[in-house]
Amino acid sequence: MIKNENTLYRHISGLIRNARKEKKISGAEMAKKLGISQQQYSRYERGVNNLKLWNLLRIIKILNIEIKEIIDHIDNDELDK
Template identity: 45%
Template sequence: MINVNRIVGREIRKRRKHLGLSGIELANLVGVSQQQISRYERGECNINIENLHTLANALDTEMICFLLMMFLSIKKVINLKN
């Protein structure tokens, strides 16, 4: 089964590290706790569209980038099954 939260979480972590931000720094930019950022990155909880938009802005990217990575990961799994 495809875990969309993990896919998005990996992209959040990758982008955060690319920018050289700590989890605490990203949490402060987004207005959530560092623990919440960690849960997002590990795919342990759902991210609603509003929070994903806020995260994307804090990570200096577009929300569509996260959605595209999710789509590509799902497509890859579907192609492997066929």
């Protein structure tokens, strides 16, 4: 259940991490493609640092997934609470 904004960020981060692992791309490789440090990318995936929309769009492009795949995992009723 998504209770607040921080939970939403962690949920999205988990979806991204799972997609990256399914594609067999390392965190270091993702960081390099994004032009950021591996530590920063790790913070995004762990939900420590919130992803800005621009970075989210870049990540889903690299992973070749649709933003709809992320949105579909979020229950709209939970966002209204």
